[in-house]
Amino acid sequence: DGLAVIVNHSNPVQALTLSQVAKIFAGEIGDWSEVGGKPGPIALYARDDKSGTYDTFKSIVLGERSLRPDSSRFEDSNELSDRVSQDPTGIGFIGLPYVRNSKALALSDEGTLSMMPSPFTVATEDYVISRRLFLYTPGVPKHPWIMPFVEFALSPDGQEIVESVGFISQQVEIEPMKTSEKMPPEYARIVGESQGRLSVNFRFRPGSTEIDAKAIRDMDRVVRFLAKPENRNKQIYLLGFSDSSGSPDSNLELSQQRADEVARQMALRGVPVAAVLGMGDAMPIASNSTKAGQEKNRRVEVWLD
Secondary structure (H helix, E strand, O other): OEEEEEEOOOOOOOEEEHHHHHHHHHOOOOEHHHHOOOOOEOEEEEEOOOOHHHHHHHHHHHOOOOOOOOOEEEOOHHHHHHHHHOOOOEEEEEEHHHOOOOEEOEEEOOOOOOEOOOHHHHHOOOOOOEOOOOOOOOOOOOOOOHHHHHHHHHOHHHHHHHHHOOOOOOOOOEEOOOOOOOOOHHHHHHHHHOOEEEEEEEEEOOOOOOEOHHHHHHHHHHHHHHOOHHHOOOOEEEEEEOOOOOOHHHHHHHHHHHHHHHHHHHHHOOOOOOEEEEOOOOOOOOOOOOHHHHHHHOEEEEEEO
């Protein structure tokens, strides 16, 4: 799922930084003119303290800050979204399925490009307020239906249900991309020549080149996607990225090692890779000043030609 920051459609503001959003909801920015909008006080709309949406927002956006005391609080997501859609001075945050008649803003983190919340940007976890949703079970479930239910939830049929209720499924899709002058030349070349990028980023366990638990499942999803008749003759390009915590040379090496590991895992499943390229700490999608941001930047993208 992703959290959208929403405003009224008449609001001229199109994009905010994560820092601006935090300051707005903490009351440090109180007038729309301070962020490029029409002069006027900002009205805040937020979920209640019992909400997982609020907990995610506080963790990712507010951090140590507190929500402005006069914020309007809501138990119901639909009601919050509808109130924002009716208030030209309002701003709120909501799970992606509940944008409804409001306008979602593009968001950026420190050193990153602005990005709209969409099924693709949330699926790849490139969007700055994306979150993984979990099913927790005992290590050895006592009820015989628990593990079959989990397996169904993760299956293509289960993910169709996830998508039907407005959350982001883990079904693999291909998204055409456009080049940008802000891209490194080699990256721009691959983008320009490719048919598109898959809606999967492979990520890794902290401090290693071992793919994480979600990536293991994603590997099987990618293999099933590539096995479709229309995809069998397409060439695969893997682009690895690192955070910026090391030297440029070591970051480049780490990004190459991670891309090589994904290529190795694909080869074990009978899928050849046409090219593997480490990009170092280029193209960050999150702030490198936080551990969570560094983890998001350590990734391998999959492109098809």
